[in-house]
Amino acid sequence: MPATRFEFLPTLRELVRTYQAFDAFSGSHIRTLGLTTPQFDVIATLGNTQGMNCRDIGQKTLMVKGTLTGVLDRLEQKGLITRISHPTDGRSTLVRLSPAGEELFARVFSAHLAHLEPVFALLGRETLETLRQHLEQLRHSLEKQSDPSSDQEDFSRERR
Amino acid sequence: MPATRFEFLPTLRELVRTYQAFDAFSGSHIRTLGLTTPQFDVIATLGNTQGMNCRDIGQKTLMVKGTLTGVLDRLEQKGLITRISHPTDGRSTLVRLSPAGEELFARVFSAHLAHLEPVFALLGRETLETLRQHLEQLRHSLEKQSDPSSDQEDFSRERR
């Protein structure tokens, strides 16, 4: 048993704290735009597309389908998206931005990126790239160790 | 306007994906132990202490007090913690592990760390330390840019 057994804990703790700090920073801005974070993610995903089914939206936004149903319900109620039955696959639903949704996307998407940009600009290009690589390494390690017998939805194979 | 304006997006996306991968990996193991992630966090925080009030637990676990009430309710219902009124401060509640909670903590805490250890061991000590530093840089940048007029509970000053 090495004496350094749990020296990963500070990194782990920092990962959680940083993610939560980002989520709070991003989410509070999105809230001022009248959306929640998952709702914004869906709008951002559907922007500049001809629509897609729930499965694809789930892969892009990292939401499980059960969660997505409720988010789409609320977006549909706000009149920002439309659900029509898929022309060729009877199981699928084609989700698309409504005109109001398109308008919101145009108004809100780049505004939010502009809100985030200065935060990351402070780190510098090389630090950002190194950080991304290390996070990716960690994620791959997590995915490798995941129990393969669990047959929940599997995002580990797709690299988008 | 630089052409590299939004080159932070891959890093941002990787942060979210990696955090979610960790959360899924850790959470699915905790679930097999009969707890949820926040419940485990509270048990782990109270382990090897003489108890603390809700404010301190919230700071350690990064939960807002409103959230904590519900988590503590369920832990109390399971008989894992006890709530007694604070001897000197009439506003406070002293939260402590019950004997059953102590037993669970002893059984579950190191088991969970042992489950996480090999994932992080793959990265190596230096990578882990660099990753931690970069995440910390990003978090500080986020906290610096946060709107100071928002008067929600402020964890930005404590460094534990």
Place this chain on the structure above:
DNA sequence: CGTATTTAGTACGAACGCGTACAATATGAT
């Protein structure tokens, strides 16, 4: 002393998030 402010915890509503179960449709093997 008495009032104002701060602090600790709870109550409540809305929205996630996940696991499980389920109905409807596709797909594949024989």
Place this chain on the structure above:
DNA sequence: ATCATATTGTACGCGTTCGTACTAAATACG
């Protein structure tokens, strides 16, 4: 063609998360 199996989306329950409002107790201030 038929039957087993897989995929798509929804329904539902439990637990969490946040924001806001509220009560009670402690502290500060005049």
